[in-house]
Amino acid sequence: MSNEQNDVKVKALFGKEKNPSNIMPRKLTLDSTIKFRCHPGVSCFTACCGGIKIVLTPYDILILSKRLEIPAHEFLQLYTTPTYLENTDMPGVMIKMREEDNKCPFVTPDGCTVYTDRPSACRYYPVGMADFHEAGQKDENGSEISGGDDKFFFVVKEDYCKGHEEDKEWTVREWRADQGVDVRDEMNRDWLRLVMRRKSHGKQATLSEQGKRMFFMASTDLATFRRFIFESSFLDTYVVDPELVEKIKEDDIEMLHFSYRYLASSLFGVQDEGFKIKDERIQAKVSTMKQEQDQSVLQAVRQYEALKADIDDLTPGGKKK
Numbered sequence: 001m002s003n004e005q006n007d008v009k010v011k012a013l014f015g016k017e018k019n020p021s022n023i024m025p026r027k028l029t030l031d032s033t034i035k036f037r038c039h040p041g042v043s044c045f046t047a048c049c050g051g052i053k054i055v056l057t058p059y060d061i062l063i064l065s066k067r068l069e070i071p072a073h074e075f076l077q078l079y080t081t082p083t084y085l086e087n088t089d090m091p092g093v094m095i096k097m098r099e100e101d102n103k104c105p106f107v108t109p110d111g112c113t114v115y116t117d118r119p120s121a122c123r124y125y126p127v128g129m130a131d132f133h134e135a136g137q138k139d140e141n142g143s144e145i146s147g148g149d150d151k152f153f154f155v156v157k158e159d160y161c162k163g164h165e166e167d168k169e170w171t172v173r174e175w176r177a178d179q180g181v182d183v184r185d186e187m188n189r190d191w192l193r194l195v196m197r198r199k200s201h202g203k204q205a206t207l208s209e210q211g212k213r214m215f216f217m218a219s220t221d222l223a224t225f226r227r228f229i230f231e232s233s234f235l236d237t238y239v240v241d242p243e244l245v246e247k248i249k250e251d252d253i254e255m256l257h258f259s260y261r262y263l264a265s266s267l268f269g270v271q272d273e274g275f276k277i278k279d280e281r282i283q284a285k286v287s288t289m290k291q292e293q294d295q296s297v298l299q300a301v302r303q304y305e306a307l308k309a310d311i312d313d314l315t316p317g318g319k320k321k
């Protein structure tokens, strides 16, 4: 299947823009009911696990690489392929389908071999969530809108999916609890917001190559990001709560949330009182800038004086005296 075809079949991760023709035109709340059941007895069993784009979140990568007992970089190499997230220039990864049958590498005729640790997108299907707060919506004063009823759910209905013909009825709340989606929401929220924030900035703003590399590293390989924090001049540059420093040394979930905060601050200038650039670093930078400025002023003065001397040297007819 070509990439184009792959893009048609997407397990929604980011919200309601995917598969628009397959989205049921009904806004759901947590208490709305849906009829759906997926089990090995359905005729379409595992039909949704092939020829599909499944974008992985940082938490998905962390959990899957732990499940497979391999480091993240090896997981990325074996099971993923690069992609851009949500039509932005932000680099991410999606599951690499098997070459021989264009199916997910984790699917067998008996089902998903990583089911209890399956990616977020596989859990969200077929109930998507639109969270307009994620888009970084701003009020008329430019402040980000928070709270309010800006979240709803919707059902994605693919023709091949027979789960919709089953009799089992759930509220959206029950379905999401059954799929373990709430934990994923919590773990993915701030990362999804980074992507949606980038998207809301549009194509006129570009991310530097260095920014893209940092985003990719922090989003895909926490071990490498941890090395960056502890082995670069990072901790000499930023004021970070010592207790937090201790936590992120070992705790991957703390490190995950720390990486989101760092990316929000470094890529989008989000104010974060939790870690600021150290005063001495700012002073050193200001002093370097001042020295550079003094140098350029001196150079400009020298150039001016040289020019003036040349002009003074000229006779009224323009000839050298």
Ligand code: SF4
Binding pocket: 048, 049, 050, 054, 104, 105, 106, 107, 108, 111, 112, 113, 114, 115, 118, 119, 122
């Ligand atoms: S991870 Fe599991 S549920 Fe998701 S597509 Fe692959 S086999 Fe299917």
Ligand code: SF4
Binding pocket: 037, 038, 039, 042, 044, 045, 046, 047, 048, 049, 160, 161, 162, 163, 164
């Ligand atoms: S019922 Fe739907 S979700 Fe379940 S296996 Fe079939 S296509 Fe996939």
